[in-house]
Structures are given as C-alpha cells and as structure tokens.
Amino acid sequence: MTPQGNFMVAAPIRPGAETDLRALLATLNSGPGVVDPANPVLPFGLYERLHVARLVILVDETLGDLALYNTGLPDAPLWLVFLGDCDGAGAAMLGEFAARSGAGLRCIFSHCIGFDAGSDLLAWMLRHSRAPAACYVNWVGRTVRQIHEEAALRSALRTWLSQNDNSLAGASARDIHHRLAAHQRAAGPALTPSAQTPAGWHVRHVLNLIGVPLALLMLSPLLIVGAPVFLFVLRARETTDAVITPRPDPAHVAKLAEIEDRQASNQFSAFGHVKPGNFRLWTLIFVFWVLDFSLRHLYTRGRLARVGTIHFARWVFLDNRRRLLFASNYDGSLDSYMDDFINKVAYGLNLVFSNGIGYPRTSWLLLGGAKHELPFKYFLRRHQVPTQVWYKAYPDLTAADLAGNTMIREGLERAAMSEDEARAWLALI
Amino acid sequence: MAGVDMSAVEFSDMQGLLYTGYGNLTDACFLVLTIAAPEAARAWLATAPVTTADQRDVAAAVQVALTSAGMHALGVSQAVIDGFSAEFLGGMAGQESRSRRLGDVGINAPSRWEWGAVPPHALLLLYAKPGALASLRQSVETTAFAKAFTTLRVLDTTDMGGYEPFGFKDGVSQPHIDWHGDRTPGEEAILPYGNLISVGEFVLGYPNEYGQYTDRPFVGTADPKCQDLGRNGSYLVLRELHQDVRAFWRFAASQAAEATTFAESMVGRRRDGAPLEEAGVAIQGVAADDLARNGFTYAADTAGLRCPVGAHVRRANPRTGDIPGAPLGTLATLVKMLGIFQPDLRDDLIAASRFHRLLRRGREFGVQLSPEAAVRPDAPDPQAGLHFICLNANIARQFEFIQNAWLSSGKFAGLGDESDPLTGNRDTADAFSVPQPNGVRRRFAAMPPFVTVAGGAYFFLPGVRALRYFAGAAPL
Structure with a gap:
C-alpha cells in the first residue's frame, strides 16, 4: 500500500x-x-x-x-x-x-x-x-496509477458487456462475473499490484x-x-x-x-x-x-x-x-x-x-x-x-466514480461471489 | 422555530399562482414584455388587475412578474433591487458560469435562444376558460398597456388534457405547501422524506425548511407590514423548452421492442402517471386519494430495478429523507451522522430532498403528436414543448440545484456518465442505463437530444403591496 x-x-x-x-x-x-x-x-x-x-x-x-x-x-x-x-x-x-x-x-x-x-531550489522549498x-x-x-488503471478496467468491462449483450440475456450474475474475470485474465488491461507499504x-x-x-x-x-x-x-x-x-x-x-x-x-x-x-x-x-x-x-x-x-x-x-x-x-x-x-x-x-x-x-x-x-x-x-x-490528474472522475471503479476491481479479483453479491457488483459497471 | 403563526398567511396580498395552477382555466398565454415607457408602465402596474390567492374559483386570472432589469427600467432604487438574491440579479442568461451549471451550453446556449439572452422586463400570465382567452387579452391589452409595454414574445399554450407533448401525464407530483403550519422544522431537525413543505420554500417572508427567512429587500416605512418587500412574493423561473417528439419516440422504438416500456423507464412513470415503484405508503403531505400515485419512495429500489436511478422523475425528486433509507433509532442515527461503519459509499450521495423542491406551474404548447404517429416515416414535425414555469424562494438552492446537480449533471447519484434522458444536454454526457434483473446495466449511449432550450428568464412574482410599490403608486 x-x-x-x-x-x-x-x-x-x-x-x-x-x-x-x-x-x-x-x-x-x-x-x-x-x-x-x-x-x-x-x-x-x-x-x-x-x-x-x-x-x-x-x-x-x-x-x-x-x-x-x-x-x-x-x-x-x-x-x-x-x-x-x-x-x-x-x-x-x-x-x-x-x-x-x-x-x-x-x-x-x-x-x-x-x-x-x-x-538551492529544493532546500528553499x-x-x-x-x-x-x-x-x-x-x-x-489509492494511487494515481491505480485510479487510471481502474478507470480503464471499467471501460473495458463495459465494452465487453455491450459486445456480448445477446449471449448474456439468460445468464446468471455469477456466470457473468466468471466470464468477465476470465476475459480480464486473457485480454484485460494491466492492473498493477499494490506496492509494498x-x-x-x-x-x-x-x-x-x-x-x-x-x-x-x-x-x-x-x-x-x-x-x-x-x-x-x-x-x-x-x-x-x-x-x-x-x-x-x-x-x-x-x-x-x-x-x-x-x-x-x-x-x-x-x-x-x-x-x-x-x-x-x-x-x-x-x-x-x-x-x-x-x-x-x-x-x-x-x-x-x-x-x-x-x-x-x-x-x-x-x-x-x-x-x-x-x-x-x-x-x-x-x-x-x-x-x-x-x-x-x-x-x-x-x-x-x-x-x-x-x-x-x-x-x-x-x-x-x-x-x-x-x-x-x-x-x-x-x-x-x-x-x-x-x-x-483525473478531471472527469468524481470520488463516487473512483469508489465504484475500485469496488469493480476488488469484485473482479474475488474468486467467488453469491448471486446477490454478483448482481450488486455487476450493477456498478 | 415553534409558534410560527400561519393563520397570518396573507392570501389577499399573494398572487394566485402560488396557491393554484388554475387548472380549470385551460386557455392560457404568457406575454414576455419590455417596458417601452416607464411612466406609462408604472401607471398600468399601479392598477393592474392582478388575481390574488384569496380569490378562488375565478373565471379568469392575470398575474404579473418582473425581472431585475424590469425593476431598473421602472426606476426602482438600486438599493432595493440589490436586496433580491444574486441569481435573480444576475439573470438566467447573464453569466457564463450560470449557463454552465444549468447545462445551457452548446445547442442550449443563450446565444441561440429565441428570446431571453437579453433579459426581458416583465411577464404577464393570462388564464381563461375555454374560448375566453381572446376577450381576456383584449381587456388587458388596452391602449394604455400598448403604450407602456412592447410585447417581445407571445408564449401561446395548448391544452393537452393534462399530458405533455411526449404523451405522458404531466404535473403528477407537487409539493404540498404547509399553509396551516402543521409542522415547524427547526435548524437541527432530521426528517424522513415528506411532501409537506414549509411556506417559506416558495413564498418569501415566511420560515423555510431551516426555520429561517430567505433574504429579501426591505424598505423603510412607518407601517411595519409594508416594509418587507419580498413578503408574499416568489421567484418565478420560466424556460421555453422545445420537445422533439419524433426523435424521442423514434429513439425509443429503435432501442427496444417495447418502445412504450422503455420510454416509461426513461421518464420514471407510466404514461398515465402511475409510478414504477410500488405505491401506497403513507407519506406526510400526500393525500389519501393520491397515495396510488405519490405514496412511494425509492428506498427499497436503490438498484433501480423498478425505476432506473437515472430516470427523469427520480432525478427531479429523488424522494430522500435527511438521512436516506429507513428511519433509524437514536444511536443508529448518530452513527450514520458520523458516517462510520458504512460500507456502501453511494447510499448517501443524494439526501434531504426537502430543501430542493419546486412548485411547477408550466403549460404545454404546440401541436400534439401521438407516439404512434411520431414513429411513422412520413410523420409531420410540428413544434411542441413546455413553457416550464416554477416558483421557489431560493433559486440557487431549488431550481438551479435541481437543474444542475440532479438533472444536467452526468454524475448524479454516482451514475458516472449519464444525463437526464429527457432534458439532458448531451454535451455533458449522453448515456442512460436500465438495470437488468441479473445486475447488468443495459446501456444506451449516444442518445440524441430530445429537449432544447429556446428562451428563459428569472422573474419575481411580487405580492400586491410590493407590486404597487414597484409601480410607485403607493408608498410602501
């Protein structure tokens, strides 16, 4: 951290x-x-x-x-x-x-x-x-890098959801969570792990x-x-x-x-x-x-x-x-x-x-x-x-956007979710 | 603020529009005026046949409002004018920063308006029974009137039977003004959502929802009753909104098999005015016979599964209490106030709706086009829209806050990049989303604009004493 x-x-x-x-x-x-x-x-x-x-x-x-x-x-x-x-x-x-x-x-x-x-500029400052x-x-x-990466992640997840609109109609929230996680592992944007405190x-x-x-x-x-x-x-x-x-x-x-x-x-x-x-x-x-x-x-x-x-x-x-x-x-x-x-x-x-x-x-x-x-x-x-x-550094993003994006990343990284949790998580995207 | 004597509400000094929308006077027109001859204008205003709030069941009604430019033109002293609010003095179109906040940029910029970029001076509102408007106009627009005023624009209206041009029931929800002083919220009150709202939120000179008086000008006279120039007056916001009925229904039809259902999710109510939420909950200030339409909040639908969070009516009035959610005990309230132990970061973004309410008095204009007709390829494109009118005591906290933070903001309730599906300026954001049962938000991006602003101004609807003062006829 x-x-x-x-x-x-x-x-x-x-x-x-x-x-x-x-x-x-x-x-x-x-x-x-x-x-x-x-x-x-x-x-x-x-x-x-x-x-x-x-x-x-x-x-x-x-x-x-x-x-x-x-x-x-x-x-x-x-x-x-x-x-x-x-x-x-x-x-x-x-x-x-x-x-x-x-x-x-x-x-x-x-x-x-x-x-x-x-x-000496630095000493003076x-x-x-x-x-x-x-x-x-x-x-x-939460770092600037993390903010930019999480914003890119949300945007990528959105794109995938709209591209796969038809095949998702009957799918459960958990199923969609799995598929999004798999897509992220295969072709998602980079997510830098948290640095050492x-x-x-x-x-x-x-x-x-x-x-x-x-x-x-x-x-x-x-x-x-x-x-x-x-x-x-x-x-x-x-x-x-x-x-x-x-x-x-x-x-x-x-x-x-x-x-x-x-x-x-x-x-x-x-x-x-x-x-x-x-x-x-x-x-x-x-x-x-x-x-x-x-x-x-x-x-x-x-x-x-x-x-x-x-x-x-x-x-x-x-x-x-x-x-x-x-x-x-x-x-x-x-x-x-x-x-x-x-x-x-x-x-x-x-x-x-x-x-x-x-x-x-x-x-x-x-x-x-x-x-x-x-x-x-x-x-x-x-x-x-x-x-x-x-x-x-991120003029278009509100604190609520940042919180949502972070929750999206955290949710994506979770191995398993209940159907209710997955539904609430999907609603964030 | 206990013990406010509401029996002292002076209906006889108040213009009637604060009490009633004159719904049974279906024929109306609004004259946007400039003052041509100040002396003649003062003379006309001194005896203007203004209908007051104590006159009920009238056959015709006349209301008069002034802008700050109009007060200048009448020769009202600068010191008195300066006592009005900064928003009123600045005018709706007078400052770029205000236009940015209101979403009046791009295609809605005042430079493109048909009127209002230069503020008019006065507004005359005329209401009559069917067929009687022409004779009312004749009786009002006398030779003396014509000498005093130049009519900048005549805003005609159309009786669409209680529906607005997109085909939805209009004016379904209004705040219920607490004329009898049944409740007296003080500074520290924490209240659930209610529809009974203090007189002072709409009429100057009475306590508002904070239990305080909104600033207004005073003038020195011997009679204390006459010193308060704001008392029994209200700020009147007028916006001429053009509605593109074809674009609205064609977009709905292109996006969803059930165009009506989708359109209803954009609006947030059924076409007949029924809510999308389950109604029937008792709410202070909602009459028993209105529970089916207004006895609801969105507290049980935070996800927006029944009514999307971004739907027009949900943005315009999110129906939140001072602390959103179900009423809490003392300890839980304290914890909530401190903002600790709360995992969901978005449940408290929109709170305390009671400070942001409007009394709407708008009227439709133009030619009605049914949804069925609008989607036909050879559909005509008649002009239609709404002369949006609202009354409030604090333009910044009420009209401008709602227009800015709730309607035109792309960030309402944490939505991120959506604008109001009906009225939003797509320069700011152009998406709308409808949550699906599995949680996925079905997104509609690149929405075309459906509503454009063609004019507008901030007026003051004075009490009768104040109007006569402005006319210089009576020492106030």
Missing part, C-alpha cells in the same frame, strides 16, 4: 511583484480555471504520482474584520502557496519537481521574498514548507491509533475538571462574538464563478483569521488533534463523515497561527458542496470554523453555525480566494 503525502510551500510575494506573478501563473492555464497539464512552466501532467496541485495568491479580503477585536495584522504578508497531494512522501514530490521543472519553479518563486538566482494541522485523503492507499508506516499508524486515545485518557481528569470552565467561557464567547456575514461582493463572486464548474470537480481555497486570544486558538488546536486522528483512522475509505464528494482537503495555519487556510478538492458545484456541509456535516464545520472571526453563531461548538444557511454561504464565499492554477 502506498500512503498519500502532501506538500505545501508558502512564501511571501515581493512588494510590487504580484502583477507579474499573476501574469506568469495565467500562462499555466489553457483558459479560465483550466490548467494546461503540458504547460512549459510546470507541466503537472508529467508527474505520475501527483493527484492534485494548486498555486494560489492568498489575497485576504477580510483583514478589516480584525478591527472588531481592536487588533490588526500589520505587515501581513501576501502569501503565494503551492500545494498538492501525491503518492508517497510530499518532500520526495518536491524533489521531483525541483529536478524536472526547476527552471519553471525558479521563475515562479523569483517573485517571492528571499529567493534569488543563487538559491523545504525551508518554506508548511505541514497541515489536519488533512483528509478520500481513499488512503513503506517501512515503519504501519508502526507509526498503530502508535498513533493507540497513542492519541491514551493521551486523551491521561488528560481526561484535566479535561473533566476543566470542562465546566471551558463551557462557561465558550458560551460567553458564543453569545457575544461578532458575526460578520454580509452578502459577498458580486465582483468577487464573479471572479470565483468564472473558474468554477469547468470539470467534474472544483477547487476551494479559503482564508480567514483565528479569533484572537488563547481560548479559541487552543480550542482549535485540540479540535485539529481530534480531527487528525479521525482522518487517519476513521475516514480513510471514501468519505469524510457523510460527505462522499471530497478528494483531498487540508487545514493549514499561517502567520503564527493567526490565519488559517482551508483548501479542498470536491465534486459538483459549490452550491451542492455547501448544501452537503449544511445538511450533512454542519457539526464538523462548526467545530473548526466557529473559531474563526465572523462565523455564524454556534451553540455548544456543534449546533447552529453552518445551519444558518444564507449567512454560512455568504461567509464561505466571502472568505474564498480565487485559485490561480489548479490541477487534478
């Missing part, structure tokens, strides 16, 4: 260099919102282990919100972030980028503070790397699985004693924290919409401020700790809680944990994504984002919040940042 890794390089843009950088990043696209995978600057399509990647200039339209807390973020840097998800370690991916697209990346990062012609506070992988272990991964995985609950258990006396105080302070803040959910500026929405709904999936990049003070910061750190554990152990096979349309997502702190970036890759339009948030995982959104300035009012950290439909939708749109370049 090949676990997925991620990378993120974050660097402040040199004053005055933003316009040039935008012009350069636009050349990576073949049109608004659509990357050219073979563009000469950073030909994403070359990288066979790369699932998704993006380059974003984190323009913060909400800096003014800090005034409500009588604070500000003077000298707030204008960040350029380059992030992505891949098979294997993120650092290795950066190494591959540096080796094969060094010139293009140098060109991009030359717009950032502290990068010059003499810089590693030095400017940011680890996520939590990250989500739709299907841990990297040494130490399982050990670290199990240590985390045991360690986090153990730590929680050890902390529990403290947590129990602290809970009433925590809840008291929480309620006090929840009833007084400012809610900032004006209708987003139509020009801002138009910029975002222009690059959306071009393919089966969309990107989402949002940027905002953590509420000032230690209370919200430590609440957030604790929430991320629990979230990270859930994402490692519970939500590893096709869905994040009830949501089955997210490919990769991550939360990353910036500016000494004063600002938070949320970046995700999801299927369908933003409106259906937000409806899923509200109707299926409002509690999860509330846990994290209610610690951000301006979020709709929550109760007990879990209730309300995202359930305030229109304020929540305005909040998300207002914090969303246009993504300059976005790449997805």
Whole structure:
C-alpha cells in the first residue's frame, strides 16, 4: 500500500511583484480555471504520482474584520502557496519537481521574498514548507496509477458487456462475473499490484491509533475538571462574538464563478483569521488533534463523515497561527458542496470554523453555525480566494466514480461471489 | 422555530399562482414584455388587475412578474433591487458560469435562444376558460398597456388534457405547501422524506425548511407590514423548452421492442402517471386519494430495478429523507451522522430532498403528436414543448440545484456518465442505463437530444403591496 503525502510551500510575494506573478501563473492555464497539464512552466501532467496541485495568491479580503477585536495584522504578508497531494512522501514530490521543472519553479518563486538566482531550489522549498494541522485523503492507499488503471478496467468491462449483450440475456450474475474475470485474465488491461507499504508506516499508524486515545485518557481528569470552565467561557464567547456575514461582493463572486464548474470537480481555497486570544486558538488546536486522528483512522475509505464528494482537503495555519487556510478538492458545484456541509456535516464545520472571526453563531461548538444557511454561504464565499492554477490528474472522475471503479476491481479479483453479491457488483459497471 | 403563526398567511396580498395552477382555466398565454415607457408602465402596474390567492374559483386570472432589469427600467432604487438574491440579479442568461451549471451550453446556449439572452422586463400570465382567452387579452391589452409595454414574445399554450407533448401525464407530483403550519422544522431537525413543505420554500417572508427567512429587500416605512418587500412574493423561473417528439419516440422504438416500456423507464412513470415503484405508503403531505400515485419512495429500489436511478422523475425528486433509507433509532442515527461503519459509499450521495423542491406551474404548447404517429416515416414535425414555469424562494438552492446537480449533471447519484434522458444536454454526457434483473446495466449511449432550450428568464412574482410599490403608486 502506498500512503498519500502532501506538500505545501508558502512564501511571501515581493512588494510590487504580484502583477507579474499573476501574469506568469495565467500562462499555466489553457483558459479560465483550466490548467494546461503540458504547460512549459510546470507541466503537472508529467508527474505520475501527483493527484492534485494548486498555486494560489492568498489575497485576504477580510483583514478589516480584525478591527472588531481592536487588533490588526500589520505587515501581513501576501502569501503565494503551492500545494498538492501525491503518492508517497510530499518532500520526495518536491524533489521531483525541483529536478524536472526547476527552471519553471525558479521563475515562479523569483517573485517571492528571499529567493534569488543563487538559491538551492529544493532546500528553499523545504525551508518554506508548511505541514497541515489536519488533512483528509478520500481513499488512503489509492494511487494515481491505480485510479487510471481502474478507470480503464471499467471501460473495458463495459465494452465487453455491450459486445456480448445477446449471449448474456439468460445468464446468471455469477456466470457473468466468471466470464468477465476470465476475459480480464486473457485480454484485460494491466492492473498493477499494490506496492509494498513503506517501512515503519504501519508502526507509526498503530502508535498513533493507540497513542492519541491514551493521551486523551491521561488528560481526561484535566479535561473533566476543566470542562465546566471551558463551557462557561465558550458560551460567553458564543453569545457575544461578532458575526460578520454580509452578502459577498458580486465582483468577487464573479471572479470565483468564472473558474468554477469547468470539470467534474472544483477547487476551494479559503482564508480567514483565528479569533484572537488563547481560548479559541487552543480550542482549535485540540479540535485539529481530534480531527487528525479521525482522518487517519476513521475516514480513510471514501468519505469524510457523510460527505462522499471530497478528494483531498487540508487545514493549514499561517502567520503564527493567526490565519488559517482551508483548501479542498470536491465534486459538483459549490452550491451542492455547501448544501452537503449544511445538511450533512454542519457539526464538523462548526467545530473548526466557529473559531474563526465572523462565523455564524454556534451553540455548544456543534449546533447552529453552518445551519444558518444564507449567512454560512455568504461567509464561505466571502472568505474564498480565487485559485490561480489548479490541477487534478483525473478531471472527469468524481470520488463516487473512483469508489465504484475500485469496488469493480476488488469484485473482479474475488474468486467467488453469491448471486446477490454478483448482481450488486455487476450493477456498478 | 415553534409558534410560527400561519393563520397570518396573507392570501389577499399573494398572487394566485402560488396557491393554484388554475387548472380549470385551460386557455392560457404568457406575454414576455419590455417596458417601452416607464411612466406609462408604472401607471398600468399601479392598477393592474392582478388575481390574488384569496380569490378562488375565478373565471379568469392575470398575474404579473418582473425581472431585475424590469425593476431598473421602472426606476426602482438600486438599493432595493440589490436586496433580491444574486441569481435573480444576475439573470438566467447573464453569466457564463450560470449557463454552465444549468447545462445551457452548446445547442442550449443563450446565444441561440429565441428570446431571453437579453433579459426581458416583465411577464404577464393570462388564464381563461375555454374560448375566453381572446376577450381576456383584449381587456388587458388596452391602449394604455400598448403604450407602456412592447410585447417581445407571445408564449401561446395548448391544452393537452393534462399530458405533455411526449404523451405522458404531466404535473403528477407537487409539493404540498404547509399553509396551516402543521409542522415547524427547526435548524437541527432530521426528517424522513415528506411532501409537506414549509411556506417559506416558495413564498418569501415566511420560515423555510431551516426555520429561517430567505433574504429579501426591505424598505423603510412607518407601517411595519409594508416594509418587507419580498413578503408574499416568489421567484418565478420560466424556460421555453422545445420537445422533439419524433426523435424521442423514434429513439425509443429503435432501442427496444417495447418502445412504450422503455420510454416509461426513461421518464420514471407510466404514461398515465402511475409510478414504477410500488405505491401506497403513507407519506406526510400526500393525500389519501393520491397515495396510488405519490405514496412511494425509492428506498427499497436503490438498484433501480423498478425505476432506473437515472430516470427523469427520480432525478427531479429523488424522494430522500435527511438521512436516506429507513428511519433509524437514536444511536443508529448518530452513527450514520458520523458516517462510520458504512460500507456502501453511494447510499448517501443524494439526501434531504426537502430543501430542493419546486412548485411547477408550466403549460404545454404546440401541436400534439401521438407516439404512434411520431414513429411513422412520413410523420409531420410540428413544434411542441413546455413553457416550464416554477416558483421557489431560493433559486440557487431549488431550481438551479435541481437543474444542475440532479438533472444536467452526468454524475448524479454516482451514475458516472449519464444525463437526464429527457432534458439532458448531451454535451455533458449522453448515456442512460436500465438495470437488468441479473445486475447488468443495459446501456444506451449516444442518445440524441430530445429537449432544447429556446428562451428563459428569472422573474419575481411580487405580492400586491410590493407590486404597487414597484409601480410607485403607493408608498410602501
């Protein structure tokens, strides 16, 4: 099994260099919102282990919100972030980028503070790397290669079924399963066996699985004693924290919409401020700790809680944990994504984002919040940042497609099935 | 949101179309208008003979709706107009991104429409008893009217006896509006599929399915009753859909020996409106005498053996509860909400239908061609179709969501590469599949288009007070 890794390089843009950088990043696209995978600057399509990647200039339209807390973020840097998800370690991916697209990346990062012609590109990228506070992988272990092979398999099985339509009319599902398996062995597309899991991964995985609950258990006396105080302070803040959910500026929405709904999936990049003070910061750190554990152990096979349309997502702190970036890759339009948030995982959104300035009012950290439909939708749109370049290695495939394809491959490789199982399996093709 | 006083539903301020489709007024026509003279238009609107929802059993009905461009033309202040929803302000054809989401690309692109690429200003809907439409038009289209408005397009209709041009019973299923406030779903409610839907999903100024009020413009006046400019109004979506009846039935006949059965599997109902699923299940908001037609969900047919998952009516309303499947106990609900221990990855893709319902008020037009006649080689090709009209309070979450995520998406419910067999734009995806008893999905690829869009716009169907405000005649 090949676990997925991620990378993120974050660097402040040199004053005055933003316009040039935008012009350069636009050349990576073949049109608004659509990357050219073979563009000469950073030909994403070359990288066979790369699932998704993006380059974003984190323009913060909400800096003014800090005034409500009588604070500000003077000298707030204008960040350029380059992030992505891949098979294997993120650092290795950066190494591959540096080796094969060094010139293009140098060109991009030359717009950032502290990068010059003499810089060692890889060392510089590693030095400017940011680890996520939590990250989500739709299907841990499923590689880009596997995704392409399974899509080809489904297509081949479909072709065979339509070509043999007449001879299948009276056949049982099990019989058809047998025949498809025989056809695959004889003339089917290649299916690469799963690679060896990297040494130490399982050990670290199990240590985390045991360690986090153990730590929680050890902390529990403290947590129990602290809970009433925590809840008291929480309620006090929840009833007084400012809610900032004006209708987003139509020009801002138009910029975002222009690059959306071009393919089966969309990107989402949002940027905002953590509420000032230690209370919200430590609440957030604790929430991320629990979230990270859930994402490692519970939500590893096709869905994040009830949501089955997210490919990769991550939360990353910036500016000494004063600002938070949320970046995700999801299927369908933003409106259906937000409806899923509200109707299926409002509690999860509330846990994290209610610690951000301006979020709709929550109760007990879990209730309300995202359930305030229109304020929540305005909040998300207002914090969303246009993504300059976005790449997805399998633009036509949704997470549901990928899950279906994987189930088809797994079913095909099974020696025997009951008639019911075979019927349900055939229905996937 | 307990204790909402629904006795306060103001039918006398509401246009009648929200309450009834005027089914017995079989003759109808819709006039798409631009404002030629604002002053004259305001004067006409100030006294426009609008039929309200408290007027029942009328012999004729007149309804008036405006686009945002129409409000501009009337001279309504920008601040007031900006209080309407972004979709309404943008218009159906105003932004490429919206056209992409609606499937209005390729042969359906607004640049090819017969009207609507440039938004009209107003819509006049006229309903009359058989034979009485001409005289109604005469009484409405006065000299003053002709001075005020230019008629951009007359959308005539045909009474096809409750059937649409492909030959299927139309308007079989509608949400039942909870006028009496029998239920008050709050923010945290988890409900099974029901057909009783909050007033606020269709009428602005009342609580919706989240127990909240949809945004709308307010104006400052002394009378609090008059400040809510959205109250008793609704967004009216109109699309002129051309149906290629010959192509539909010829395709059905070319693919299956039983053309009717195959066509019914594309539609998801029998031609007479009977469901493909076993009906008779009690559902809140489905009347006892309607159980045979609407007393069903698809929960027991996840494979689509009786009704294909991609069938038109199943896409348009998948009849799912907030948590799909059979009702669960508290613990099971919690487990489901956390999304753990669930092997089937697709059973929860489509949920909470109650947030995506439409009140349909469309009318057929053109010449009816029977399926038998349509397949004959020398069949005529008369124009026919549907003036699709629906009412909703949140265009983005209702009409656009259904049109985008459910109807035109090639990825509905994990299907992968199918489009709506009836209305789908084949640029996105062009397949349809019917599961066979042995599990194999019989696939129909490279389907031709059967429905094309020839025009459309987003209107606002105001309450009477608001209409008079727009006319500038009454200080609201």
